[in-house]
Amino acid sequence: MRTLGKLLVIVFVVVMSAQVQAQQINFDRNIDNFRYPDKRGVNVFESPKDTTSTFDGVDVRVGGSFALQFQAIENENAGLPGYQLKEAGSNFNLATANMDLDVALYDGVRMHLRTYLSSRHHHEPYVKGGYLLIDKLDFVSEGFLSDFMQYTTIKVGHMENNYGDAHFRRSDNAQALYNPFIGNLIMDAFTTEVGAEVYYRRDGFIGMVGFTNGKLNQNVEEDITGKTGGASFLAKLGYDKQVNDDLRLRLTGSLYNTGYVPSSYLYNADRAGARYYGVMQALDADSDDFRAGRYNPNLTNSITAVMINPFVKYGGLEFFGTVEMAKGKASAETDDRTTMQYAGELIYRFGADENIYVGGRYNLVDAEDISGEDVTINRAQIAAGWFMTRNILLKAEYVIQNYDDFGQNSILNDGKFNGAMVEAVISF
Template sequence: MRTLAKFLGIVLVALMATQVHAQQINFDRNLDNFRYPDKRGINVFESPKDTTNTFNGVDVRVGGSFALQYQEIENENAGLPGYEIKEAGSNFNLATANMDLDVALYDGVRMHLRTYLSSRHHHEPYVKGGYLQIDKLEFIKEGFLEGLMQYTTIKVGHMENNYGDAHFRRSDNAQALYNPFVGNLIMDAFTTEVGAEVYYRRNGFIGMVGFTNGKLNQSVEEDETGKTGGASFLAKLGYDKQVNDDLRLRLTGSLYNTGYVPHSYLYSADRAGSRYYGVMQALESEGDDFRAGRYDPKLMNNITAVMINPFVKYGGLEFFGTVEMAKGKASYESDDRTAMQYAGELIYRFGADENVYVGGRYNLVDAEDISGEDVTIDRFQLAAGWFMTRNILLKAEYVIQNYNDFGAASIYNEGKFDGAMVEAVISF
């Protein structure tokens, strides 16, 4: 990945030099069928299906994001011998950065590639993933299946898979501008697998089916069962309608299912790491537990997950909810386990162009843990934010998270962390 990132950097410099020489830089930086990385992308879910065409030759849009947080959080647990945790202090976290390449390749054909230049888990650049998005088939023949493609989108790649709606509002390393809070959900559903997704959108209705190879880390090596991988099936069905100038309604249901995979990373795939640094880290551990603050039910080899997301926006007031059920097991377990997640967030945006907001979120996980215990984790977040420009966001959050019913042989026994964070985000 590092070699590929360096190669992409060289290609990027060459492309920019070519564009400057030819005086063909796209100063408005607009692309068709594209979710913008700035304030215009707020409350956008799947990339829009544009009705107009602006393609006029290959066009490279270079973008990126930068995020920096100041953290002041206190943490504690039962402190039993062998299960003590490191004490979190107050200071700045490592700044994170992304680089995006979005390229209009042909009329209705676009490529996206995201590279993490710096992240919590990897200080060096590495490629997150990318995809080819097809909204027209003009490259086959002019007008080919034009009636069908008016409502259809095809995505193929090693990409962020479209399970649920929560991943459209989460922080993706330095791209934290879409997220009104600092932290993501406790069970943070996010994965990048090789696959394809087909969308059909018409009159507000949304349908999507997709297949992937079920692998985060790609490899041709066989596991102990003699398999190089498995398969995952994705589906989404929903309705999204701007009812009038003030009211928008959206409701979707999503499915992610694997019969067998060598290792499912649905709740642990984000290598960028949790936004809460060092909060529940074992005292004797070395390095940084970059997933601290999250919960992975460890349904490692077989998983079925369902997520329902309602979204309502009336004027400046918006509600986004999550109801999620994940069921499955590791291959050495005989019985399935279940993890449930509930989250609701209420945001009020006001001021000129809704440039200021305040909001709150409550998040609860109730799970049959791999240890055999029935555990719960709850979190409450209060947040406020100010868009200084459409590319610059300053936000603050107060968070309190409690770990309940974890046994004595766990660092989460009577665990808790609470405190404040301030985050500055630039995205363009």
């Protein structure tokens, strides 16, 4: 893996050098049906569908992102013997970096590949995932199913699942420019699986169905049931319309369902790690719990999750909401457990080209924990940000997170963390 990482860095430097030389003649880094990694990509969800083609041969776009935070967060819990916390102080976190390759391969065919060059959990580079995006089938024959493909997109790969809309606004390792806050949701639905998704978009309506093999870590080994894996079904239905110059409305409902998989990672797959470093860590722990600050309901073998997301933007004021239900169990359990998550964020953007914003988010998780307890976690965040340029974002956040009803045998018993963070993000 480290050899691969070094090779990727060398490739990045060589390709970037060649691209910089080419851009001395023509600084045009746009490709078709592309969500920009800069400020133009804010409040963009699925990659846009535009039948206008600019394809003129294979075109490689090399991009990347970089994020660095200064953290001043304190944590506490009941402090019972055997469950004391490490002290969290104030300093800089590990700088994170991504490298993106987006390649126009053919008219209406694009590839995306993201590599984490540095992340909290893996300091060495490794591939997050990639996919092939097909908006035309002209590679079969010119104009093949053109009436159908005018509204259809096919996505295939080992890729981030399109479950819900919250994952379009979350920080993805160093790509933190789309997120107006610093932390992601408490119950962070994010996973990468091998599969395919088919989209149909027309007159503002959005429909998507997808299937994956339900596995984060790919292998062909059989489990104790004699299976090498399972299958997950995804679906999304919604409406997204720019009603007029001031008002945009979007409402989607999403489904993720698997009858059985050896291990479901829907709420536990982000190997880049949570944004709040060093919080709620056991004093005697030998290693960093890189997912601390989040909550995983541990529905590890069967799960049905539903997420509803409203988005309203009027002028500079925007609201984004999340209502989520996850139900399922681990294989050793006989009864299903249910976890509910609610989140609402209100953002006001102002200034030249809405380059400054302030906002707040409240996030609540109410869960039947695998321990058998009914537990609650709530978080309040207040944030402000400044797009210094469309590629550079400076943001600050104050966060308070409380853990309620966790038992005496939990490190989260009467747990709490609070404090401030500042994050600088560069994305291009």
